[in-house]
Amino acid sequence: MEVNSYRPVDHCFDEMMRTRTAPRAAYQKVREWLAAADPASLDLRRREAEILFMRIGVTFAVYGEGGDPERIIPFDIIPRVINGREWDLIARGLEQRVRALNQFLVDVYSKCEILHAGVIDTDLVLRNPAFLPEMNGFTPAGGVFTHVAGIDMVRVGEDEFYVLEDNARTPSGVSYMLEDREIMMRLFPDLMAAHKVAPVEHYPTELLTTLKSVAPSSGGADPTVVVLTPGMYNSAYYEHTYLADRMGVELVEGQDLFVDENRVYMRTTRGPQQVDVIYRRIDDDFLDPLTFNPNSTLGVAGLIGAVRAGHVTLANAPGAGVCDDKSVYIHVPEMIEFYLGEKPILKNVPTYRCGREADRAYVLDHLDELVVKEVRGSGGYGMLVGPHATKAEQAAFAERIKADPDEYIAQPTLALSTSPTFVDQGIAPRHIDLRPFVLMGAKGVSIVPGGLTRVALREGSLVVNSSQGGGTKDTWVLLEEPC
Amino acid sequence: MLSRAAANLYWLARYMERADNVARILEVAERASIMPNSAGEPQSEWHSVVIASGNEQGYFERYDEISREKVVHYLTVDTSNPGSIRSCIEKARANARAVRTVLTSDIWEALNQTWLDLIGDKREDVARGELQAFLAWVKERAQMFSGGAHATMLRDEGYWFLRLGTMIERADNTARILDVKYHILLPTDEGIGGGMDYYQWTVLLRSVSASRSYYYRYRDTLRPWQIAEFLILSEEMPRSLIACVAEVHSLLDEIAKLDGRRHECHRLAGQIYSHLRYARIGDIFETGLHEFLVEFIDRNHRVSDEIADAYLQ
Incomplete structure (x- = not known):
């Protein structure tokens, strides 16, 4: 299919086309480029990109399916373009949202004002599995819990952006944002030169600045920062190496660290060296076998003691996960009003809690129109997309909801915006989302323009997760409006 | 690091x-x-x-x-x-x-x-x-x-440990190749071996990429004691035992300069190096080429163990 015969999906906002035949201003040049390009040469470039990803080793691992576990995430060569005005709105909304989430975390681990005020149900927070009583009464350095937040957003209209979920534990994907840009600059320098695309390659520097800003006051003049990885078998290992590499800091595993008198050291060729800030890519549960999962071999014994003593900073702080739970998500707009006294800029998707009787009845009656998710699920697993599910699948899901209603929420099926995507049949609309990465340090919030755009490569599919056949696109924020 | x-x-x-x-x-x-x-x-x-x-x-x-x-x-x-x-x-x-x-x-x-x-x-x-x-x-x-x-x-620890690995392994390999063929190098009454010996010597030199450089260095026909000297004691020959040991010795010195600590691996490497430096090929043949090589392989192995002990764990 050539770009001239590209037609948006009915009732879906399309990023490129304003009407069936007229493009949106931001996509004008991309469309011209697509019209002029020979499909065979585009295909060649696509394969070239795959070879580059494989060679650089930008892979993620899928275990249990046999064969070589290392895969590349499909990369789509057609960029996703966001104009400056749209980005401005998104960025303001993100900053507001992350500030509120962070204040919420500081609050629930100290004074619990939002709970006392009755804005959020106490049990929902304090009995949440992601809430860590071990962190009670503790405020991390600089008052920051969520140093790195990945906010999953979708678009349904010209100025309509919804937040689907907040990821405040160890969000991944930023290396794809950076590598996608590298590849685009290698493959299509002319197209990039024709646009004023906001750069993203300073992300690692911003991350390092953020991390150094929250070093314990006892830390040295130039704090020692490390990235803590579960190891090379973790599916996001590439990203861990990438970030450590670009920040110029050590990539450590649990076995490389030890705690002595509440201070953390790494084993080096010159003996022990003290560590001040740990950007950890290990879940809370595995951080410290003395405090949490005693069988964890990934973590460091005594780490939580060192954190609480204030001799080391963990990013993100342990216990930050309680704000990204899908049942807590429902209350983010209220948090924004409670802590900041502002109206939320980004919308929340209306959400039904199956634990509530009235909600549950509605959900069970409307399974064919709703998306049902596990409260603590992620990666696109364990969810039901009602309109795409068979009657049998819906019935099976209804049984699961009835058996354990607290574990499920439901949302209307949003018509995710589509973007032109290069697939086997040519250029066709595919649904996309956006995960911007929000950094928060002692001195404030910073956001690299854009983020990771994920695309559901299967026709009609709304699931963009890489584990479910999703791909990625380079995300361009234009510095100037095209005339 | x-x-x-x-x-x-x-x-x-x-x-x-x-x-x-x-x-x-x-x-x-x-x-x-x-x-x-x-x-x-x-x-x-x-x-x-x-x-x-x-x-x-x-x-x-x-x-x-x-x-x-x-x-x-x-x-x-x-x-x-x-x-x-x-x-x-x-x-x-x-x-x-x-x-x-x-x-x-x-x-x-x-x-x-x-x-x-x-x-x-x-x-x-x-x-x-x-x-x-x-x-x-x-x-x-x-x-x-x-x-x-x-x-x-970057010329820092990372590079030095990488080179250490290369040199320890290379020394081991050259010593093994020599040991497998040591019998063909043993002095015989004939000054120059027959066609078959000559051929075997060529094979030996080739396996360490030293055939051309042998001729360049000695400007002479193949002689077993010269081959042995070349592969064991010639510092200019990059795969010789002494060349590998010399580099191990100087790499360990560089590493020690970083924190001023010296370990058993430094002592051992220094000992092997000086032993080779002042050795004469005639003496090696006299005490037995095979025995010499077996001992070298063993000591080289110990250096590796001591490096691991001092830095790698």
Whole structure:
């Protein structure tokens, strides 16, 4: 299919086309480029990109399916373009949202004002599995819990952006944002030169600045920062190496660290060296076998003691996960009003809690129109997309909801915006989302323009997760409006 | 630098060097086996290869007899042999992947591409009978790795531990190759060996890429004691024992300068180096070339253990 015969999906906002035949201003040049390009040469470039990803080793691992576990995430060569005005709105909304989430975390681990005020149900927070009583009464350095937040957003209209979920534990994907840009600059320098695309390659520097800003006051003049990885078998290992590499800091595993008198050291060729800030890519549960999962071999014994003593900073702080739970998500707009006294800029998707009787009845009656998710699920697993599910699948899901209603929420099926995507049949609309990465340090919030755009490569599919056949696109924020 | 990262670099280099060396001995054996009038048993050349690669025990646990096909398969693509070229490259790449942050992208991409080719296009080379092409490719990739390291790596601990791995492994390999062939170097009454000896000496020199340089250095016909001297005591010959030991010795010195600490590995390396530096080839032959080589292999091994003890854990 050539770009001239590209037609948006009915009732879906399309990023490129304003009407069936007229493009949106931001996509004008991309469309011209697509019209002029020979499909065979585009295909060649696509394969070239795959070879580059494989060679650089930008892979993620899928275990249990046999064969070589290392895969590349499909990369789509057609960029996703966001104009400056749209980005401005998104960025303001993100900053507001992350500030509120962070204040919420500081609050629930100290004074619990939002709970006392009755804005959020106490049990929902304090009995949440992601809430860590071990962190009670503790405020991390600089008052920051969520140093790195990945906010999953979708678009349904010209100025309509919804937040689907907040990821405040160890969000991944930023290396794809950076590598996608590298590849685009290698493959299509002319197209990039024709646009004023906001750069993203300073992300690692911003991350390092953020991390150094929250070093314990006892830390040295130039704090020692490390990235803590579960190891090379973790599916996001590439990203861990990438970030450590670009920040110029050590990539450590649990076995490389030890705690002595509440201070953390790494084993080096010159003996022990003290560590001040740990950007950890290990879940809370595995951080410290003395405090949490005693069988964890990934973590460091005594780490939580060192954190609480204030001799080391963990990013993100342990216990930050309680704000990204899908049942807590429902209350983010209220948090924004409670802590900041502002109206939320980004919308929340209306959400039904199956634990509530009235909600549950509605959900069970409307399974064919709703998306049902596990409260603590992620990666696109364990969810039901009602309109795409068979009657049998819906019935099976209804049984699961009835058996354990607290574990499920439901949302209307949003018509995710589509973007032109290069697939086997040519250029066709595919649904996309956006995960911007929000950094928060002692001195404030910073956001690299854009983020990771994920695309559901299967026709009609709304699931963009890489584990479910999703791909990625380079995300361009234009510095100037095209005339 | 993290001890674990230093260990990964050290072993990465050792495995690449080992893959290179296995390729070299196989290449020479292949050449020898196509020559007419091989003396001794027709399979002895292949047996020597298995011994020189340090895999004799593993080989005979799997096979009852020596044959070209079996040896070639076992040392090139056999995944069950930890010393095969394939296993070495796989382990080199796994070590590299664990320390991507301290490698330059040139080195990483060279290693990763080697691995991808090995499980891709190159997979069937040996089975298709294209052994020579496969071995040439392995040597080329190994040199791309060491060239990339030389040209792009920061000259600090990371590079030094990488070089240490290369040198310890290379010393081990040269000593093994010499030991397998030591009998052909033993002095005989004839001043110059017969055609067969001459041929064997060539094989020996070729397996350490020293044939041309021998002539350049001595401007003389092949003489066993000169060959031994060249491969053991000649510092200008980059694969000689003394050249490897000299570099180990100076690398350890550089590392010690960083924190002022010296360890048992420094003492041992210094001892081996000075021993070789002041040795005379005649004395080595007198006390026994084989005995000398066995002791060298053992001491080199101890240096490796002591390096691990001091820095890598």
